[in-house]
Amino acid sequence: xxxxxxxxxxxxxSRIRVIEQKMLSPAMLERMIEAGTPExxxxxxxxxxxxxxxxxxxxxxxxxxxxEEQEKVYRLLMETVPDTREFDFxxxxxxxxxxxxxxxxxFSDQAVEDAYLLSPSLVPGKQLMDLLRERNFSGLPAPxxxxxxxxxxxxxxxxxxxxxxxxxxxxxxxxxxMLSDGLGSEFVSKLVNALVDLTNLKxxxxxxxxxxxxxxxxxxxxxxxxxxxxxxxxxxxLGYDQIASACVDTEYYRLLTESINAxxxxxxxxxxxxxxxxxxxxxxxxxxxxxxxxEPLVAYYLAKELEIKxxxxxxxxxxxxxxxxxxxxxxxxxxx
Amino acid sequence: MxxxxxxxxxxxxxxxGAAFAFIIPGIGSSKAVGAAGQSAAGVLSEDxxxxxxxxxxxxxxxTQAIYGFVIAFLIVGKIVVGEALDFGSGxxxxxxxxPMGIVGYVSALWxxxxxxxxxxxxxxxxxxxxxxxxLALMVEMFAILALIVSFQxxxxx
Amino acid sequence: MDNILNVNxxxxxxxxxxxxxxxxxxxxxxxxxxxxxxxxxxxxxxxRNKELREQVEELLTKAHQSFLVARAVMSVPVVExxxxxxxxxxxxxxxxxxxxxxxxxxxxxxxxxxQTDDADSALGWDIFPYGFAxxxxxxxxxxxxxxxALPLMLELAESEKTAQLLAEEIEKTRRRVNALEHxxxxxxxxxIHYITMKLEENERGNIxxxxxxxxxxxxxxxxxxxxx
Numbered sequence: 001x002x003x004x005x006x007x008x009x010x011x012x013x014s015r016i017r018v019i020e021q022k023m024l025s026p027a028m029l030e031r032m033i034e035a036g037t038p039e040x041x042x043x044x045x046x047x048x049x050x051x052x053x054x055x056x057x058x059x060x061x062x063x064x065x066x067x068e069e070q071e072k073v074y075r076l077l078m079e080t081v082p083d084t085r086e087f088d089f090x091x092x093x094x095x096x097x098x099x100x101x102x103x104x105x106x107f108s109d110q111a112v113e114d115a116y117l118l119s120p121s122l123v124p125g126k127q128l129m130d131l132l133r134e135r136n137f138s139g140l141p142a143p144x145x146x147x148x149x150x151x152x153x154x155x156x157x158x159x160x161x162x163x164x165x166x167x168x169x170x171x172x173x174x175x176x177x178m179l180s181d182g183l184g185s186e187f188v189s190k191l192v193n194a195l196v197d198l199t200n201l202k203x204x205x206x207x208x209x210x211x212x213x214x215x216x217x218x219x220x221x222x223x224x225x226x227x228x229x230x231x232x233x234x235x236x237x238l239g240y241d242q243i244a245s246a247c248v249d250t251e252y253y254r255l256l257t258e259s260i261n262a263x264x265x266x267x268x269x270x271x272x273x274x275x276x277x278x279x280x281x282x283x284x285x286x287x288x289x290x291x292x293x294x295e296p297l298v299a300y301y302l303a304k305e306l307e308i309k310x311x312x313x314x315x316x317x318x319x320x321x322x323x324x325x326x327x328x329x330x331x332x333x334x335x336x
Numbered sequence: 337m338x339x340x341x342x343x344x345x346x347x348x349x350x351x352x353g354a355a356f357a358f359i360i361p362g363i364g365s366s367k368a369v370g371a372a373g374q375s376a377a378g379v380l381s382e383d384x385x386x387x388x389x390x391x392x393x394x395x396x397x398x399t400q401a402i403y404g405f406v407i408a409f410l411i412v413g414k415i416v417v418g419e420a421l422d423f424g425s426g427x428x429x430x431x432x433x434x435p436m437g438i439v440g441y442v443s444a445l446w447x448x449x450x451x452x453x454x455x456x457x458x459x460x461x462x463x464x465x466x467x468x469x470x471l472a473l474m475v476e477m478f479a480i481l482a483l484i485v486s487f488q489x490x491x492x493x
Numbered sequence: 494m495d496n497i498l499n500v501n502x503x504x505x506x507x508x509x510x511x512x513x514x515x516x517x518x519x520x521x522x523x524x525x526x527x528x529x530x531x532x533x534x535x536x537x538x539x540x541r542n543k544e545l546r547e548q549v550e551e552l553l554t555k556a557h558q559s560f561l562v563a564r565a566v567m568s569v570p571v572v573e574x575x576x577x578x579x580x581x582x583x584x585x586x587x588x589x590x591x592x593x594x595x596x597x598x599x600x601x602x603x604x605x606x607x608q609t610d611d612a613d614s615a616l617g618w619d620i621f622p623y624g625f626a627x628x629x630x631x632x633x634x635x636x637x638x639x640x641x642a643l644p645l646m647l648e649l650a651e652s653e654k655t656a657q658l659l660a661e662e663i664e665k666t667r668r669r670v671n672a673l674e675h676x677x678x679x680x681x682x683x684x685i686h687y688i689t690m691k692l693e694e695n696e697r698g699n700i701x702x703x704x705x706x707x708x709x710x711x712x713x714x715x716x717x718x719x720x721x
Contacts (some may be wrong), residue, residue, distance in 0.1 A: 007371045009366075010378065011374040011377055013383055014375040015379065016378075017460055018382035018460075020460070021460060048610075066568070075609055080378075093627075097571065097574060097627070100571075100574050101570070102573050104574065107354075110578075115569065116577070117570065118571075139697045160580060161580055162580060162622050164578075165623050165627075167625025169624040169627060172626070173626065202625070203626060206630045209633065210619075210633050212619075269629070269630030270562050272630070273566060273629060273630065289453070289456075292452075312566070313565040316565040317561075330566075
């Protein structure tokens with residue numbers, strides 16, 4: 001991979017190298033798993049610097065704690081990088097989520113609850129709500145506005161809430177590909193491509209698992225990524241074993257073989273999803289020692305996202321009294 | 337060449353050599369120390385206790401500019417006021433500036449990278465300063481060699 | 494003699510009581526039959542109920558497990574978004590049926606999907622109201638299990654209510670049978686017995702009185718005492 005020589009980010013990168021030390025190591029995650037109560041697990045998080053100082057968090061607040069933690073990372077990036085627009089591709093996910101929430105709430109006559117909205121986002125959730133109510137899309141980025149209009153039209157025609165998600169998911173990945181291509185970073189392109197590929201594979205396996213017709217796959221698949229739609233349609237017709245062997249020339253062969261074995265054992269895609277995250281961590285680790293460019297920042301942001309996912313797995317497991325081995329089995333690899 | 341008299345060509349060449357020997361590594365060192373400085377500030381804003389380590393590492397790429405300064409000084413020292421250098425000596429002095437200029441620039445940039453890596457290493461583990469300095473000094477060697485070569489060439493003028 | 498009804502010990506009363514006794518005996522027999530039959534049905538219902546409950550509990554446990562896994566890898570807002578607007582609505586209608594004169598509920602349900610102009614939509618109607626890109630596969634599994642548990646849960650609710658109503662009816666019938674067997678019938682028999690005794694006693698008293706009167710009349714007529 002071509003290394004970046006863009007020195008604009010050295011300050012933030014070095015800062016992140018210090019902060020990275022506080023990321024949860026496998027040993028700390030293990031401590032959380034072995035904690036007797038959710039409170040003890042939360043204390044490990046607190047010791048690791050989660051949350052804002054001076055605020056008390058109870059076990060029930062862990063979801064707020066986690067979202068604040070992600071916001072902290074984003075805020076650090078925003079405060080220290082010269083061009084904040086470059087990180088848009090990381091957060092538009094939240095915008096599309098908020099868009100879905102607002103549309104679904106409107107169509108089903110519900111109030112939008114703040115707790116359902118995600119931040120950080122390009123357009124703050126509240127503002128998005130007002131814009132949608134007035135059907136004023138001019139304040140939104142073009143792909144978002146187009147997809148919002150499209151999903152409103154599709155919903156009015158079909159009265160099916162799923163189409164909202166389907167259209168917006170596609171638009172989200174399309175938008176993300178567009179933004180990340182604009183960065184001209186080989187690493188980011190590879191990462192986003194991998195995200196698209198793995199999401200497509202996940203949706204393909206899920207559609208197959210719930211025995212959907214081939215036409216349904218068409219409405220799921222995201223354009224872009226390493227493969228064309230034909231390839232996925234071909235895979236869809238194959239048995240699980242052949243899916244892996246059909247991907248023998250791709251980067252995902254090992255991942256698919258392992259996860260299809262797990263799928264056959266448990267009937268669940270949990271194994272696949274875990275391996276996908278591990279694959280992404282491996283991609284992120286390739287820039288662990290980079291000193292220039294946007295890459296380490298992107299890697300840190302996403303690594304933190306995965307760390308938070310791990311913490312959530314443990315907290316949900318602890319609160320619901322899941323066995324330790326069951327929690328351990330689901331944990332993703334860590335970045336540090 | 338109406339402007340310059342024939343005798344001045346040698347002197348002008350020597351001055352250009354001196355300027356080259358300083359300006360180019362100077363630019364390199366500035367860039368490298370500048371980037372390393374940002375990196376150091378990044379570390380310090382999270383962990384002020386690492387000041388000494390990151391400061392040493394930040395300062396390392398500045399040596400190329402110092403060597404360039406030495407060479408430029410020596411070259412300028414060869415020019416005697418009121419006495420024109422002959423074309424041959426002027427050319428030699430000009431060429432003497434090149435190794436320091438080019439190698440100094442390149443090594444400053446790369447040493448800057450090693451320094452930043454070293455700073456990041458210090459950021460990760462407290463005691464990594466010595467290793468970082470040693471790694472950066474590996475690059476320093478080429479600047480020193482260039483300094484010696486340039487020095488030797490000046491001696492032949 | 495506290496088991497005795499407060500009635501006049503007359504012959505007419507006794508005939509009335511005897512009729513009531515006969516009715517009570519017949520009722521007792523009928524109620525006992527009803528109770529036995531109810532018991533039989535109740536046991537069947539309970540057995541089916543147990544089966545259903547085990548099935549439903551197993552399904553719900555599985556659904557909960559899948560949901561937990563899905564929940565663990567998705568944040569709350571994402572889960573909420575995925576499930577905030579259901580695709581299907583279930584219409585539940587309740588009818589009643591008569592089981593041994595017990596009115597029990599019968600549930601029937603119909604899933605209704607939203608009206609669409611686009612009849613042969615490529616999506617096909619299903620239970621998943623969310624997109625697949627941001628959600629976890631385990632959510633599908635838990636949705637599927639829950640969907641398959643719905644008919645069973647309705648049946649379970651039906652059989653549970655039926656069992657409850659039957660139990661009430663059995664209890665009521667049993668109480669009636671007991672009341673007849675241990676209170677009314679003994680009361681009636683004893684009262685009848687009492688009246689019989691009372692009447693006999695009256696009879697005897699009458700005879701004695703008559704004999705005494707006869708003696709007195711003979712005495713008056715023949716003056717035995719004076720002759721002695």
